[in-house]
Amino acid sequence: MEPTFEKIAVFQYSAEAMIVKGRLEADGIDVFLADNNTIDTDTLVSNAIGGVKLFVRTADATKAKEILAEISRYAVDNNGNNIICPVCNGTKVEVMSTVRDGKGLLGFFLGTLMLGTLPFLMKYKYHCNDCGNEFEMK
Numbered sequence: 001m002e003p004t005f006e007k008i009a010v011f012q013y014s015a016e017a018m019i020v021k022g023r024l025e026a027d028g029i030d031v032f033l034a035d036n037n038t039i040d041t042d043t044l045v046s047n048a049i050g051g052v053k054l055f056v057r058t059a060d061a062t063k064a065k066e067i068l069a070e071i072s073r074y075a076v077d078n079n080g081n082n083i084i085c086p087v088c089n090g091t092k093v094e095v096m097s098t099v100r101d102g103k104g105l106l107g108f109f110l111g112t113l114m115l116g117t118l119p120f121l122m123k124y125k126y127h128c129n130d131c132g133n134e135f136e137m138k
């Protein structure tokens with residue numbers, strides 16, 4: 001019986017793929033990368049051959065995709081659309097904030113209470129993972 005594999009992600013650089021690989025392996029999921037050695041040799045080749053492909057066993061695919069969704073949670077607007085970087089039009093935009101989970105949120109509220117300011121007066125900054133641009137929404 002042959003194991004079957006499913007491609008669950010494609011990365012432009014093998015460094016990104018390695019980060020995700022490490023994260024998935026930490027959860028006991030075997031990860032197989034394709035074309036990463038070719039791309040390491042010449043990153044310009046990446047686009048031409050379609051990037052570094054990340055495969056997992058089909059049996060692990062659902063769980064792996066959930067983890068992927070968790071770690072690539074980029075900023076979205078109120079309609080659920082990706083925030084677009086005004087410089088490069090990239091969608092890998094993160095909110096620059098430590099408010100990431102319930103714990104952080106609690107600390108955030110306590111902090112704002114002590115400072116006597118209200119959260120809705122805060123301006124959120126965004127950071128583009130593609131080009132490094134930082135910007136505020138109007």
Ligand SMILES: [Zn+2]
Pocket residue numbers: 085086087088089090128129130131132133
């Ligand atoms: Zn950008």
